[in-house]
Amino acid sequence: xxxxxxxxDAIPIDILPFLLLxxxxxxxxxxxxxxxxxxxxxxxxxxxTTLLFVLTLALTxxxxxxxxxxxxxxxxxxxxxxxxxxxxxxxxISVVMVLLATFVVxxxxxxxxxxxVYGDEGSxxxxxxxxxxxxxxxxxAFDLMLLFVFWELVLIPMFFLIxxxxxxxxxxxxxxxxxxxxxGSAVMFIGFLFMYSxxxxxxxxxxxxxxxxxxxxxxxxxxxxxxxxxxPIFPLHNWLPDAHVRAPSPISMILAGILLKMGGxxxxxxxxxxxxxxxxxxxxxxxxxxxxxxFYAALSAMAQVDFKRLVAFTSINHMSFxxxxxxxxxxxxxxxxxxxxxxxxxxxxxxFCLAGLMGHSLAGGYGTRELTKIKGMLTKTPRLAYLLIxxxxxxxxxxxxxxxxxxxxxIFGAVPTFWWxxxxxxxxxxxxxxxxxVLNRIAFSEPTVEVKDITRFEMISPVILLIPAILLGIxxxxxxxxxxxxxxxxxxxxx
Numbered sequence: 157x158x159x160x161x162x163x164x165d166a167i168p169i170d171i172l173p174f175l176l177l178x179x180x181x182x183x184x185x186x187x188x189x190x191x192x193x194x195x196x197x198x199x200x201x202x203x204x205t206t207l208l209f210v211l212t213l214a215l216t217x218x219x220x221x222x223x224x225x226x227x228x229x230x231x232x233x234x235x236x237x238x239x240x241x242x243x244x245x246x247x248x249i250s251v252v253m254v255l256l257a258t259f260v261v262x263x264x265x266x267x268x269x270x271x272x273v274y275g276d277e278g279s280x281x282x283x284x285x286x287x288x289x290x291x292x293x294x295x296x297a298f299d300l301m302l303l304f305v306f307w308e309l310v311l312i313p314m315f316f317l318i319x320x321x322x323x324x325x326x327x328x329x330x331x332x333x334x335x336x337x338x339x340g341s342a343v344m345f346i347g348f349l350f351m352y353s354x355x356x357x358x359x360x361x362x363x364x365x366x367x368x369x370x371x372x373x374x375x376x377x378x379x380x381x382x383x384x385x386x387x388p389i390f391p392l393h394n395w396l397p398d399a400h401v402r403a404p405s406p407i408s409m410i411l412a413g414i415l416l417k418m419g420g421x422x423x424x425x426x427x428x429x430x431x432x433x434x435x436x437x438x439x440x441x442x443x444x445x446x447x448x449x450x451f452y453a454a455l456s457a458m459a460q461v462d463f464k465r466l467v468a469f470t471s472i473n474h475m476s477f478x479x480x481x482x483x484x485x486x487x488x489x490x491x492x493x494x495x496x497x498x499x500x501x502x503x504x505x506x507x508f509c510l511a512g513l514m515g516h517s518l519a520g521g522y523g524t525r526e527l528t529k530i531k532g533m534l535t536k537t538p539r540l541a542y543l544l545i546x547x548x549x550x551x552x553x554x555x556x557x558x559x560x561x562x563x564x565x566x567i568f569g570a571v572p573t574f575w576w577x578x579x580x581x582x583x584x585x586x587x588x589x590x591x592x593x594v595l596n597r598i599a600f601s602e603p604t605v606e607v608k609d610i611t612r613f614e615m616i617s618p619v620i621l622l623i624p625a626i627l628l629g630i631x632x633x634x635x636x637x638x639x640x641x642x643x644x645x646x647x648x649x650x651x
Contacts, residue, residue: 159214159217160213160214160215160216160217160218161218163211163214164211164214164215164218164228170228170230171211171215171228172228172230172244172245172246172296173230173244174211175208175211175212175215175254175292175296176244176289176292176293176296178204178207178208179204179205179208179285179286179288179289179292180285180286180289182200182201182204182285183282183283183285183286183289184282185200186200186201186204186278186281186282186284186285187278187279187281187282188278189278190276190277190278190279190280190281190282191278194277195277197277197278197280197281197282198265198268198273198277198281200281201265201281201284201285202262202265202266204285205258205261205262205265205285205288206262208258208261208262208288208292209255209258209259209262211258212251212254212255212257212258213255215228215246215251215254215255216251216252216254216255216638219246219248219251219638221248221637221638221641222641224247224248224641224642224645225247226245226246226247226298226361227245227246227247228245228246229243229244229245230242230243230244230245231243231244234299234301234302238301238352238358239352239355239356239357239358239359240299240301240302240358241299241302241358241359242299242302243297243298243299243302243359243360243361244293244296244297244298244302245296245298246295246296247642248638248639248641248642249421249424249425249494249639249642249643250295250296251638252494252497252498252635252638252639253295253417253421253497253498254292254295254296255498256413256414256417256497256498256501256502257288257291257292257295257414257417258288258292259501259502259624260409260410260413260414260501260502260505260621261284261287261288261291261410261414263409263505263509263617263620263621264284264406264407264409264410264413264505264509264617265281265284265406266616266617266620267405267406267409267509267512267614267617267618268280268281268284268404268406269613269614273321273404273406274321275321276320279316279320280317280320280321283313283316283317284313284317284410286309286312286313287309287310287313287314287317287410289306289309290306290307290308290309290310290313291306291310291414291415291418292306293305293306293309294306294307294310294418294421295421298359298360298361299358299359299360300348300351300352300358300360300363301348301358302358303360304341304344304345304348307341307344307418308341310415310418311334311337311338311341314333314407314410314411314415315330315333315334316330317403317404317407318330318333318399318402318403318407319331321403321404321407322402322403322404322407323401323402323403324402325398325401325402326402326403328398328402329395329398329399329401329402329403330399330402332394332395332398332399333395333398333399335395336385336388336392336394336395337385337386337395339385339392340381340382340383340384340385340386340392341382341385343378343381343382343385344378344379344381344382344383344422344426345382346378347375347377347378347379347382350371350374350375350378351363351367351375354367354371355367360425360430363430364429364430365430365431365432365433365649367431367434369433369434369437371434372431372432372433372434372435372437373433373434373437373438374434375431375434376427376431376434376435376437376438377438379422379423379426379427379430379431380423380427380438380442382422382426383418383419383420383422383423383426383427384419384445384479385419386415386416386418386419386422387416387419387420387423387475387476387478387479388416388419388472388475389445389446389449389476389479390445390448390449390452390453393449393453393472396468396471396472397465397468397469399411400412400464400465400467400468400471400508401462401464401465401468404512405464405508405509405511405512405513405515406509406512408464408468408508408511408512409504409505409508409509412467412468412471412501412504412505412508413500413501413502413504413505413508414501416471416475417497417500417501419475420475420478420479420482420493420496420497421497423478423479423482423493424482424490424493424494424646427482428482428485428490428646428650429646432485432646432649432650432651433650433651435485435650436485436650436651439483439484439485439573439650440483440574442479442482442483443479443480443483443484443570443573443574443577445479445483446476446477446479446480446483447476447480447576447577447579447580449472449473449476449479450473450476450477450480450580450583451579451582451583451586452472453469453470453471453472453473453476454469454470454473454583454586454587454590455586456469456472457469457470457473457587457590458586458589458590460527461526461527461528462525462526462527463511463514463525463526463527463530463594463598464508464511464512464515464525466527466590466594467504467507467508467511470504470507470551470587471500471504473583473587474496474500474504474551474559474587475496475500476583477492477493477496477562477563477566477580478493478496478497478500479493480493480566480570480577480580481493481496481565481566481569481570483570484569484570484573484574484577485573485646485647485650486569486570486572486573486647487569487640487643487644487647488565488566488568488569489565489566489569489570489573489647490569490639490643490646490647491565491569491636491639491640491643492562492563492564492565492566492568492569493566494635494639494643495558495561495562495565495628495632495635495636495639496559496562496563496565496566498558498624498628498635499557499558499559499561499562499625499628500559500562502558502621502622502624502625503547503550503551503557503558503559503621503625504551505621506543506547506550506618506621506622506625507547507548507551509617509618509621510540510543510544510547510618511525513540513610513614513618514530514540514544527594527597527598530597530598531597531598531601531602531603532601532602532603532607533598533599533603533607534599534600535602535603536603536607536609537607537608537609537610538609539609539610539615540609540610541599543615543618543619543622544595544599545595545599546622547618547622548591548592548594548595549591550622550625550626550629551587551591552584552587552588552591552592553584553587553588555629556626556629556630557625557626557629558624558625558626558627558628558629558632559625559629560629561628561629561632563580563584565636566580567580567581
């Protein structure tokens with residue numbers, strides 16, 4: 157902790173503005189480097205994202221887990237006449253999300269090989285850095301208008317990353333992504349303006365639990381729709397499978413690993429933390445939506461023949477557990493939701509990374525993700541096969557991996573509140589079933605075509621991502637010890 161604090165103290169400005177400025181300034185530099193050399197933007201972005209990860213790791217070690225208030229706070233007047241300020245800070249929940257964001261973006265950058273990124277590399281990596289600015293901003297902003305600015309900032313680079321570097325049908329997928337998520341943003345913005353009209357400020361610290369129960373209930377619905385489009389929940393999920401399938405796999409890693417967590421984070425920060433009494437009034441309905449979305453996504457995944465599309469529906473399935481944990485608003489439920497966001501962030505990133513490698517490494521080098529055409533991976537592509545087997549085990553929540561801890565916590569927290577939420581176990585069983593079916597079909601079958609295995613360099617990103625998936629499955633207190641006290645405090649206010 158002493159070394160972490162020393163590193164933070166050595167920074168000439170406050171740590172959080174510094175974290176936001178680094179990728180913002182680095183973004184145009186990456187673009188400019190692309191005009192000089194094709195490889196330079198990737199090397200530069202790896203250096204920048206590594207620095208950001210190291211700094212957020214230091215921030216995680218330096219934070220006082222016994223302090224439930226905002227830490228490393230920076231407040232600068234922005235538009236004082238409208239009650240707007242540049243207010244950033246972290247608590248133990250925010251810092252977990254910031255750490256996840258920098259980690260996944262780093263791994264996605266490493267995974268952005270020339271086989272998956274073709275042409276205009278400077279713009280590609282420039283957009284990634286710009287998007288990272290928005291992602292970090294969402295998790296540290298405590299002014300509603302500032303939060304909205306960062307929230308919208310994320311949409312712009314993601315739109316271009318899908319629409320420019322995606323696969324066939326990429327324009328349709330990018331537009332669909334933008335329409336659905338912008339709809340959620342618009343509804344959320346109406347809620348923010350309503351809060352301002354009632355209070356005269358956008359400061360979330362002042363707005364916390366500041367409205368009547370009736371007003372809180374109305375406001376929670378706007379938060380629910382805004383976050384629900386991002387999580388996503390049924391029926392606001394329709395954009396996600398197309399966006400994932402058409403996007404380059406490294407961008408799918410960021411989309412599933414971080415962008416969806418913006419929705420989960422807003423459920424907790426904008427719902428449970430900010431409007432606890434309104435959330436309490438709606439929690440049974442929210443839990444019902446989570447259960448329905450969970451089963452819908454799990455059953456939809458079983459019907460897919462494209463592995464990447466299967467992983468996309470798996471992502472919706474797992475993120476439904478986040479909503480369920482937040483909905484029941486117990487200490488275990490909230491802790492499990494946060495744990496699930498981190499766990500799912502790394503595990504789903506592995507699966508999307510491997511889906512991309514399948515598309516670029518199999519079928520004689522031409523690549524395919526169709527499960528009906530892939531056979532004998534364990535014989536012909538052992539590196540890819542072993543990584544896929546381990547990732548699948550993590551994906552369906554095998555004990556020893558972080559996913560098991562997260563889903564167990566959420567179910568333990570949900571059943572005492574709403575007994576009928578115990579059916580969520582059925583979703584876990586279905587998920588395990590289709591992952592085992594996939595492995596049996598593509599990994600343990602007899603090979604029918606000549607294929608080539610992935611390179612050692614292509615193994616780097618999924619191997620790095622596997623480390624926290626296994627580590628947190630063995631030592632869950634690394635996250636639970638950080639967020640447990642704050643989860644308990646939030647839970648006590650939801651009445």
